[in-house]
Amino acid sequence: MDARVFERVAREHKDRVYGHAVWLLRDREEARDVAQEVLVRLWKNLDRVPEEAAKGWLMATTHRLCIDRHRRRAARPELPENPDLPIDDHTPTPDPGPDRLALSGGIGDAIGRALGALVPRDRAVVLMREVEGMAYDEIASALEIPIGTVKASLHRSRERLRERLVREGVRP
Numbered sequence: 001m002d003a004r005v006f007e008r009v010a011r012e013h014k015d016r017v018y019g020h021a022v023w024l025l026r027d028r029e030e031a032r033d034v035a036q037e038v039l040v041r042l043w044k045n046l047d048r049v050p051e052e053a054a055k056g057w058l059m060a061t062t063h064r065l066c067i068d069r070h071r072r073r074a075a076r077p078e079l080p081e082n083p084d085l086p087i088d089d090h091t092p093t094p095d096p097g098p099d100r101l102a103l104s105g106g107i108g109d110a111i112g113r114a115l116g117a118l119v120p121r122d123r124a125v126v127l128m129r130e131v132e133g134m135a136y137d138e139i140a141s142a143l144e145i146p147i148g149t150v151k152a153s154l155h156r157s158r159e160r161l162r163e164r165l166v167r168e169g170v171r172p
Contacts, residue, residue: 059134125157
């Protein structure tokens with residue numbers, strides 16, 4: 001990958017990386033830091049990341065850096081997570097798909113809380129599949145887990161999301 005390809009890949013995926021980090025970290029400032037660090041790492045690894053693998057590499061790197069941030073939070077309890085942080089429409093998005101439109105409506109806060117209640121890996125699996133549209137094998141590769149674990153995690157997470165949303169009065 002050369003500098004021109006890097007610019008195109010960065011422009012194409014920067015909002016996706018930032019949005020994914022916001023969902024995982026529930027903190028926009030930390031998400032900006034992670035997104036910047038992900039793009040810096042991509043720049044440093046230009047010779048190792050083929051263009052066709054860039055999306056998966058970016059999502060995997062974003063996930064790992066977010067997990068590192070979660071571990072640091074756990075080591076410093078004065079910086080708690082805020083799973084009830086609503087995700088508003090300030091998160092940049094290249095195209096407002098149905099997921100983004102739903103979040104801007106009345107059920108957005110409930111969905112944000114339900115996603116926030118999932119453990120980070122399960123949240124990442126749901127977001128990569130349902131929001132980013134990644135295939136099971138791409139998710140497995142990005143998170144470095146078996147494809148069966150991806151499928152089981154997705155099934156379990158969807159069930160938890162459904163149960164929580166029903167408890168909050170959200171109906172399909």
